Amino acid sequence: MTNKITFTQDRIKKLPIPDKGRIDYYDTKEPKLTCRVSSTGNKSFVVLKKDAAGKVQRVTLGKCSDISVDTAQKKAREALTNLVNGINPAEEKRRLKLKQMTLAELMTRYIEQKGLKLSPGTSADYQKKLNEGFPDWLDKPVNAITREMVAKRHKTLPGSSTSKDNKMRILRLLMNSAMALKIIDESPTDVLKKAELDLWSKPTRKSRIIPAEKLHEWYGAVLGLTNAKAKTYLLLLLYTGLRANEALHLEWKNVDFKNDTLTVMDTKNHSDFTTYIPMQLKPYLRNLQDLTGGNTFVFPGDHAAGVMAIPRWPLDQVTLKTGVEFSSHDLRRTFATIAEASLLPETIIKKLLNHITDNNVTGGYIRTESNTLKQAIDRIAGFIQDRATPEGENVINLKTASK
Numbered sequence: 466m467t468n469k470i471t472f473t474q475d476r477i478k479k480l481p482i483p484d485k486g487r488i489d490y491y492d493t494k495e496p497k498l499t500c501r502v503s504s505t506g507n508k509s510f511v512v513l514k515k516d517a518a519g520k521v522q523r524v525t526l527g528k529c530s531d532i533s534v535d536t537a538q539k540k541a542r543e544a545l546t547n548l549v550n551g552i553n554p555a556e557e558k559r560r561l562k563l564k565q566m567t568l569a570e571l572m573t574r575y576i577e578q579k580g581l582k583l584s585p586g587t588s589a590d591y592q593k594k595l596n597e598g599f600p601d602w603l604d605k606p607v608n609a610i611t612r613e614m615v616a617k618r619h620k621t622l623p624g625s626s627t628s629k630d631n632k633m634r635i636l637r638l639l640m641n642s643a644m645a646l647k648i649i650d651e652s653p654t655d656v657l658k659k660a661e662l663d664l665w666s667k668p669t670r671k672s673r674i675i676p677a678e679k680l681h682e683w684y685g686a687v688l689g690l691t692n693a694k695a696k697t698y699l700l701l702l703l704y705t706g707l708r709a710n711e712a713l714h715l716e717w718k719n720v721d722f723k724n725d726t727l728t729v730m731d732t733k734n735h736s737d738f739t740t741y742i743p744m745q746l747k748p749y750l751r752n753l754q755d756l757t758g759g760n761t762f763v764f765p766g767d768h769a770a771g772v773m774a775i776p777r778w779p780l781d782q783v784t785l786k787t788g789v790e791f792s793s794h795d796l797r798r799t800f801a802t803i804a805e806a807s808l809l810p811e812t813i814i815k816k817l818l819n820h821i822t823d824n825n826v827t828g829g830y831i832r833t834e835s836n837t838l839k840q841a842i843d844r845i846a847g848f849i850q851d852r853a854t855p856e857g858e859n860v861i862n863l864k865t866a867s868k
Contacts, residue, residue, distance in 0.1 A: 687699050
């Protein structure tokens, strides 16, 4: 039954409060004007109208205690006129609020919208780069950031050209998000790729690996580390080619010693990736399990999401001892280089690196069997064993490794 009454101040005041939910009362003078009474005791004037698609459009005019019936009826007529003309006041209010969004608020919104697609480490890195590159812009409305400001900031940012570009890429990412939200019509970061300016640096693809002639010495220095987590982390990267972030977020529940597999969840390709544990690596993971097995992560620590940060000091220790400068990603590149030296096909190497292989016609047909990948991992591990293991350390404890 429709609750139709002629609105007056006294009748609105005497409308009963429902025990739960809400009740709508409709004005006989202005049929689209509604008094919405909720169980909280709140009474509000609302305009309800269906659009062409049958979707109810709602415009809240205000609390009944704040505006009179005459004012509500007048506002209702204005709201209806706007709706007929395609202007939704609620949508306009939302749009105006978006237009006032600051750069800091946009970053927060972007991270929330991406949700699980961004790892905690990536989110923290984005926020760090924004704070470092644009601390005085954080409270500025996004639409107040101009091309001239972007060009000037790129020129004055401290650090290397790569460091500058990385910070600008975060700004570009946010500005593209702002365009999608219709906060701005065009991105001010477009100025960086204008032909007359061309401010983006021309990065060269990194090619650094652990040199073959230094692999023996490097491996010995890693085994000499007293930090068990750092030692196992570096060996894991060398023997599996995992990305640093994938290794750091590896969980014990995804390490299967029975089948000699480990699985990384939600990788860069937004998929789960399973690889194999070679015999040479297994004892070090087993030993680490005695140390950190009570934790969720294989490499627990105080960094983002409760994992260990990249162990910079142990890396520096190895460098000081061997003269070999390297990063975590250099070990992934070394793994791929050794895989090629082991005469493995490119399709197998891509599979082991968890690179997408279906983006060409042939790759779309090949479905590599798990046993083939295990044999490939074992071949790479054997190559490393033959060329890197120091004398006296080249005999693996098969009893330990087979557990």
